[in-house]
Each structure stands twice: as C-alpha cells, then as structure tokens.
Amino acid sequence: MQTNVNRQNIVDSVPQKGFFGHPKGLFTLFFTEFWERFSYYGMRAILVFYMYYEVSKGGLGLDQNTALAIMSIYGSLVYMSGIIGGWLADRIFGTSKAIFYGGILIMFGHLALAIPGSVTLFFVSMILIVLGTGLLKPNVSSIVGEIYSEEDRRRDSGFSIFYMGINLGGFLSPLVVGTIQTKFNFHYGFGVAAIGMFLGLAVYVITKKKNLGIAGTYVANPLKPDEKKKVFTMIGLGIAVIAVLIAVTIPAGVLTFNSFIDLVGFLGIIIPTLYFVVMYRSRKTTEVERSRIIAYIPLFIASVMFWAIEEQGSTILASYADQRTQLDFAGIHISPAWFQSLNPLFIIVCAPIIAWVWVKLGNRQPSVPQKFSLGLLFAGLSFIVILLPAYLGGEHSLVNPLWLVLSYFIVVIGELCLSPVGLSATTKLAPAAFSAQTMSLWFLSSAAAQALNAQIVKFYTPETEMAYFGIIGGASIILSLILFAISPKIQHLMKGIN
Incomplete structure (x- = not known):
C-alpha cells in the first residue's frame, strides 16, 4: 500500500477526460453506484411487503407493525454501519477494497433473500446488506472527491452527475423489481436486485484499473504494526462476545x-449524543468551534424530525400504498412498489429548480436555519395531506393514488430545502479536528430518525391513521415554527458561517 501518496499523485493517475468532459473514473463510480x-x-x-404478506402469498407472515419496525431498524443500521465502513477503509484496507468487499456482501445478501426460505435467511441477508452497504456507500463518494484536484472547477458538477446516478438507480429499480414481484414472486424480485449488484461489481472490477489509477488503493491513516495486533484482538473479542450474548x-x-x-433505538440516540459531548469537550476544539457545535445541535434535531417523516415513505406510506390506495387507475394496475420511484423522480426534476431559486435570490435567500425550518414545514404538510x-x-375507502403522489412530492421539496444545505453546513460548522467524524454525525441523524421510527410505527393502525399522520405532521410544523423563531440566535452562534 502506498503511504506517501498525495492528492496530486492520485489526480495525475486518473485520465482527466472521457466521461462528458469529466475524469474517466467518474464513469466507473457513476455506474457502480447506479447499480x-x-x-x-x-x-x-418490496421488502416490507415480503415481511408482512402471508406465507400463502409468498411472504414471511410477520405481524405488520413488527415488519414496519424492522424496516426502520434496517435503515438505521445501514447508516450506523457507514461509520465502521469508513474506519476500516481509512485504517486497514483502503476505499477501493472496501467498495469491492461491500459489493460482494450486498450481492450475497440479496441472493439470501432470493432463496425461498425462512426468517433465519432473512436475518442473514439483513446482516450481509447492512455490513456491505456500510463498506461501499461512504467510500464510493469518497473516491469521487479524490479524482478531482481541489482547484478543479468541474468538481461540483461531477458530484451532481454522480448523485444523478444514485437517483436514476433509485427511480428505475422499484419499477423493475416491483413489476417482477407482481408478475412472478418476491424471490425473483430479490434475484433481480442481486443481478443489479453483480453488474455494479463487474463495472467496478473491469474498469477501475484503467479509469481510477491509484485512487482508493492507499490507506489514508494506516494502523501501526503494534496497533494492528491490539485492534484485531479487540475486534475478535467483540465478535466473540456478541456471538455468546x-x-x-x-x-x-x-x-x-x-x-x-x-x-x-437506544443506540440511535446515545451515539450522536456521545459524538456531540466528545467534540465539545475536546481540547482540540476552539471557543469559536464550540459555539458552532451548539448551533449545530438544533439543526441536527430538526434533521432527525425531517428524516423520521421522509423515511416513512418506505414503511408507513408503502403499507398505505398497498392497503389503502386504489391500485387500478387510468386503465393500468399499479404495483405498490412503484410509489418508491416517486422520491428519486421528483429529486431529479426539482433539484435544478430549487438550486436555481437559491442562486436567483442571492443574498436574499433564507439562512441555513430558515431553510431547515422550511424543510420541516414541508415534511409536516406531507403528512397533513395524506390524512x-x-x-x-x-377511513375504509380506497384512496385515489394522486393523494400519495402529492404527499411524496411535498416531502421532496422539504428534502431539497434541508438535505443539500445540511451537507454543506456540516462541512462548514465541523471542528477542524473532527471534520470527517462530523460528516458521519450528519448521516447519524438519519440513523437516529429511523431508530425513532421503529418505536413510532407501532402506533399506526387503520383506526389510528388520522391521529397518527396529524400528530406527527403537526409536531413537525410546530418544530418548524420554533426553529424559524430562533434562527437569528442560531445564526449568531454559527460565528460568521452562512
């Protein structure tokens, strides 16, 4: 492994033209992440349907509320595992190998679901996909940043193209997998997902040497020989203790x-809290940085509230699409899985428009806390609309699917007000000694939100539907108004960061 590599060495090793005027490596990373x-x-x-459908319909026959909670826990663990994946890449085997190992684990996880089987196989697949996604997801994004020099004006455009790949994959797959599951069965659908990951791995392995040069092949902060033994011993002991427990x-x-x-649920709250305490109390954190950490806390809480609503698109609203929506519409039969394509579709369509609005407003655009409050407002309204x-x-009539489409659309407007702004604000407000870990903290807001959802979704039943959407939507709107009211104070604590 090269330990004396600098950023310019990496950039020089990557062919700088070849993919829409961008480095050739962007082709490799775009299609790896797309698949x-x-x-x-x-x-x-289709996973939540697989869990609660009766065995006679090809499902596992779990209680519906348990299935919804497991779905939330799944999402929470995927985000938590990114911390482990980032650490392993930085300290042990580099980002390139992390992507490859992650892809292998994900593919086998989907294959486990493709085998008609039991709850045991389901949990095996869950572990494989959680660990695999934790290895692959953060490290693909990391290599995108490596293939451009810091002064390269194509950098932001390159990330935009990369994120387009994410949303294109997210848009097409529910349509394809949902259709196959409807026409055949769940296991064929999961099999298609496994093929998708295989294609991503194939693109990565075949093109990385030619397109990525040495990007991702070095270990950023390798363990020293004396540290390795201690770390591997601790990892081994940890695995053994967990297995025994x-x-x-x-x-x-x-x-x-x-x-x-x-x-x-407990870990989803306690891990971010510990992050904040450690960063605030660290001797490496300056007084100005401490003020910015205090400013970041209400933004983090707002982010948790927002993602708690947005992520219910794949749990509560997926169940709503399946059981409460008129699926024969305009002469076609709609698969409930198709609704999962709406979020990435609306992001692809609306992201350029929202970006244009901020540019057009210039200095008159809302502050960071005010944009967060707009995100919460739209999230709350998306739940008010669906009640x-x-x-x-x-309560028992089948609903026109356009209500569901409207709800997904409104929450995406909120997401575009909050998510890109949150990423940007995180990089600016992070203490210098904790820059990478603060980005992990941002993604932990999604983990905390879904850990919270695992508790909340238990209260959803057809009888409590209106109260459920009303209370959560109303809470988000109230929090939005509070955040808007205190935004000048938060802006002051941000110490010059806009």
Missing part, C-alpha cells in the same frame, strides 16, 4: 424482535 442503488432500492421497495439471550427469550428494536382522504372519504 448498487438499483439493487438496494429495488430490494427495499446472542447464543445465550435468544434461547432465554431476552433478545426478541422488540428488545432488539429497543436496543437499536385528508380519510377525513373526506372515510
């Missing part, structure tokens, strides 16, 4: 679906 997202979102589009607690009835959900059909037509 990885195709496989992940395709699997996710699982072997003892499951037969004893201590580790159950519900207790595991509670455990992940209206039950209010207008009764």
Whole structure:
C-alpha cells in the first residue's frame, strides 16, 4: 500500500477526460453506484411487503407493525454501519477494497433473500446488506472527491452527475423489481436486485484499473504494526462476545424482535449524543468551534424530525400504498412498489429548480436555519395531506393514488430545502479536528430518525391513521415554527458561517 501518496499523485493517475468532459473514473463510480442503488432500492421497495404478506402469498407472515419496525431498524443500521465502513477503509484496507468487499456482501445478501426460505435467511441477508452497504456507500463518494484536484472547477458538477446516478438507480429499480414481484414472486424480485449488484461489481472490477489509477488503493491513516495486533484482538473479542450474548439471550427469550428494536433505538440516540459531548469537550476544539457545535445541535434535531417523516415513505406510506390506495387507475394496475420511484423522480426534476431559486435570490435567500425550518414545514404538510382522504372519504375507502403522489412530492421539496444545505453546513460548522467524524454525525441523524421510527410505527393502525399522520405532521410544523423563531440566535452562534 502506498503511504506517501498525495492528492496530486492520485489526480495525475486518473485520465482527466472521457466521461462528458469529466475524469474517466467518474464513469466507473457513476455506474457502480447506479447499480448498487438499483439493487438496494429495488430490494427495499418490496421488502416490507415480503415481511408482512402471508406465507400463502409468498411472504414471511410477520405481524405488520413488527415488519414496519424492522424496516426502520434496517435503515438505521445501514447508516450506523457507514461509520465502521469508513474506519476500516481509512485504517486497514483502503476505499477501493472496501467498495469491492461491500459489493460482494450486498450481492450475497440479496441472493439470501432470493432463496425461498425462512426468517433465519432473512436475518442473514439483513446482516450481509447492512455490513456491505456500510463498506461501499461512504467510500464510493469518497473516491469521487479524490479524482478531482481541489482547484478543479468541474468538481461540483461531477458530484451532481454522480448523485444523478444514485437517483436514476433509485427511480428505475422499484419499477423493475416491483413489476417482477407482481408478475412472478418476491424471490425473483430479490434475484433481480442481486443481478443489479453483480453488474455494479463487474463495472467496478473491469474498469477501475484503467479509469481510477491509484485512487482508493492507499490507506489514508494506516494502523501501526503494534496497533494492528491490539485492534484485531479487540475486534475478535467483540465478535466473540456478541456471538455468546446472542447464543445465550435468544434461547432465554431476552433478545426478541422488540428488545432488539429497543436496543437499536437506544443506540440511535446515545451515539450522536456521545459524538456531540466528545467534540465539545475536546481540547482540540476552539471557543469559536464550540459555539458552532451548539448551533449545530438544533439543526441536527430538526434533521432527525425531517428524516423520521421522509423515511416513512418506505414503511408507513408503502403499507398505505398497498392497503389503502386504489391500485387500478387510468386503465393500468399499479404495483405498490412503484410509489418508491416517486422520491428519486421528483429529486431529479426539482433539484435544478430549487438550486436555481437559491442562486436567483442571492443574498436574499433564507439562512441555513430558515431553510431547515422550511424543510420541516414541508415534511409536516406531507403528512397533513395524506390524512385528508380519510377525513373526506372515510377511513375504509380506497384512496385515489394522486393523494400519495402529492404527499411524496411535498416531502421532496422539504428534502431539497434541508438535505443539500445540511451537507454543506456540516462541512462548514465541523471542528477542524473532527471534520470527517462530523460528516458521519450528519448521516447519524438519519440513523437516529429511523431508530425513532421503529418505536413510532407501532402506533399506526387503520383506526389510528388520522391521529397518527396529524400528530406527527403537526409536531413537525410546530418544530418548524420554533426553529424559524430562533434562527437569528442560531445564526449568531454559527460565528460568521452562512
């Protein structure tokens, strides 16, 4: 492994033209991520149905509320595992190998789902996909940054093209996988997701040497020989302890679906809290940086509230699409999985428009906290909209699918107000000594949101539907108004960051 590599060495090793005027490596990373997202979102589009459908319909026959909670925990663990994936890449085997190992684990995870089987196989697949996504997802994005010099004006455009690949994969896969699941069965659908990841791996392995040069092949902060032994011993002991605890607690009835959900919920709150405490109390953090950390806390809480609503698009709203929506519409039969394509579709269409609005407003555009409050406002409204059909037509009537389309559209407007701004604000507000870890903290807001969702979704039933959407939507709107009111104070604490 090269340890004396600098950024310019990496850039020089990558052919700088060849993909729409961008480095050739962007082709490799675009299609690797396109197929990885195709496989992940395709699997996710039908997973909740697979869990709660009766065995006679090809499902696992789990209780619906348990299935919804497991789906939330799944999402939470995927985001948490990114911390492990980033650490392994930085300290042990580099980003290139992390991507390859992650892709292998994801592919085998989908293959486990493709085998008609049991709840045991489902949990095996869950572990493989969580670990694989944690290895692959953060490290692909990291290499995108490496193939451009810091002064390269194509850099932002390159990231935009890369994120287009993410959303194209997320848009197409529910349509393809949902159709195959409807026409055949769940296992064919999961099999298509496995093929998607295989294609992503094939693109990566075949083109990386020619297109990526030495990008991702070095270890950024390698473990010293004396550290390696200690770290590997601790990892081995940790795995052994977890294995023993699982072997003892499951037969004893201590580790159950519900207790595991509670455990992940606890971790989703405690890990970000510890991050904030450690960064704030560190001697490496200056007084100005401490003020910015305090400013970041309400933004983080707002982000958790926002993602708690947005991520229910693949749980509560997926169940709503399946059970409460009129699926024979305009002469076609709609697969409930197709609704999962709406979020990436609206992002592809609306992102350039929102970006243009901010540019047009210039100095008159809302501040960072005000944009966060707009994100929360739209998230709350998306839930208020979806309770209206039950209010207008009764709780048991099938709903026009356009109500669901409208709800997904409104929350995407909120996402475009909050998510890109949050990423940018995180890089600016991060203490210098914790820049990479603060980015991990931003993604932990999604983990915390889904850990929270695992508790919240238990309260959703057809009888509580209106109260459920009304209370959560109303809470988001109230939090939006509070955040807007205190935004001047937050802006002051940000110490010159806009």
